[in-house]
Amino acid sequence: MSGESRIKGLCIKASPLGESGRLITVLTDEQGIIRLAAPGARRPKSSLAAATPLTYLSFQIFGKRSLKSVRQIKILKSYNGLGKNIECLAAAQAITELTFLLVGNNDKQKDYLSSVLIHLDRIYEYNLESEEDFKMLSMSIQSLIHLLAIGGINIPVNFCCKTGEPIIPPLGNWDWQCSYLPNEGFSTVEDVESVLKVNASEIALLQRLLFAELPIKSNGELLGPKKVWLKILSIVENWISAQLEKELSSLKMLREFYR
Numbered sequence: 001m002s003g004e005s006r007i008k009g010l011c012i013k014a015s016p017l018g019e020s021g022r023l024i025t026v027l028t029d030e031q032g033i034i035r036l037a038a039p040g041a042r043r044p045k046s047s048l049a050a051a052t053p054l055t056y057l058s059f060q061i062f063g064k065r066s067l068k069s070v071r072q073i074k075i076l077k078s079y080n081g082l083g084k085n086i087e088c089l090a091a092a093q094a095i096t097e098l099t100f101l102l103v104g105n106n107d108k109q110k111d112y113l114s115s116v117l118i119h120l121d122r123i124y125e126y127n128l129e130s131e132e133d134f135k136m137l138s139m140s141i142q143s144l145i146h147l148l149a150i151g152g153i154n155i156p157v158n159f160c161c162k163t164g165e166p167i168i169p170p171l172g173n174w175d176w177q178c179s180y181l182p183n184e185g186f187s188t189v190e191d192v193e194s195v196l197k198v199n200a201s202e203i204a205l206l207q208r209l210l211f212a213e214l215p216i217k218s219n220g221e222l223l224g225p226k227k228v229w230l231k232i233l234s235i236v237e238n239w240i241s242a243q244l245e246k247e248l249s250s251l252k253m254l255r256e257f258y259r
Contacts, residue, residue, distance in 0.1 A: 004062040008076065009034070010116060011055045012096050016042065024051045024070075026059070027099055027116065032107030036061060038070045047072065054079040054092060056117065079120050087257050091123050091140035093250035098144055101244045102151035112150050119143035134226045135214070137258050140251075141229065142209045144236055149210065153243045155235070156185035157206045163189060167207075169200035176200045180235055182242040195238060202228055206235070230258060 009026035012033075017023040022041040026034050036059065041048040048070055051057065056079070060072040082092040095116055103109055122139055148154050160167055161184040170176050179187045179194035186203065187194070198206070205224050208215045209232075215223035233255060241247050 003064045003068070004060065004071070006058065006060050007031075007034075008056070008058050010113060010120075011051055011053055011057060012099060014038075014041075014051060014053055020046075022048075022051055026057075027103065027113055029110075029113045030108060031105075032103045032109060033100070033105055035067060035105075036070050037067055038073075041070075050075050050078075052080065053096075054082060054120070077117075079124050082120070082124055085128070087128075087136045087254065088123055088126075090250045090254040090257065091136055091143070092120060094140055094248050094254065095119060095143055095147065097248045097250055098147055098151075098240070101240075101246055102147065102153075109150060112147070115146055115150055119146070134229060134258055135222050137226070137229050137233065137254065138214055138222055138224075140254060141232055141236055142214060144240070145209050148236075148239070153239075154210075155206070155239050157203065157210070159185075160188045161185035162187045162191070167203060169204045169207075171200050171204060173200055178203050180238075182238045196231070196234070198231070198235075202231065206232060226258065230255065 007028055007030065009028035011024050012027050013025035014022045017037055020040050020042045022038040024036050024038055026036060028034055038048045038051040040046045041051045050073055051070065055075060056077040058074040058076055059070050061068045062071055063069050082088045103112060126136065145155060158167055161181060167178065167186060167188060177197045177199055179191050180196050180198060181187055181191060181193050182195055205215060217223055237251050
């Protein structure tokens, strides 16, 4: 059929369309965020019923209009099990919320979708070890830091926003401090606009979050206590609010859980 093509993407939102269809919002590599009509998807036995949020799908689409329709879908991976507990759900929703702020229609973002899938895999596959386990908090924070960097508004943790000099935290020097400025980043120079201060170990931990893996000690424990991770969460929340003029409601839910 004319205008027919196949595309892969992560469904990040679904809403009713007509009597039995769905309007689905999909994150793709090629076109950023797109919206597709899935006719009859709300019928129980529909072949398009799998077009639901947090499902990675392969679509066969057709149509020449701006709103194309889905003909066939194939489930590549479903993350519906992320609702198993509140912290996993909040971490996944934070990724979705940030995606809507960072990615636009026909806005190709190299590596963005693949990064989202990597972090959703980690969240989906992780099993909480105990009630005191706060690794999900760290996983959520790292996912947002990575996506912010890909989206072009990374938190500048490696260079002083005032002098441009590298920030090399002197670990073990507990008198050293760095100022956080929500509209600029971190400054080794004292500034009256500073929202909070971080010490050498805290800025070093923030710098390590830009790497692919979480900072884990040799004994397998997460580096840094929970109060430090909550402090980093505040920095991420503040940065998103200052740069994108929007707050992520899911992060408030995550904060309440780990308070």
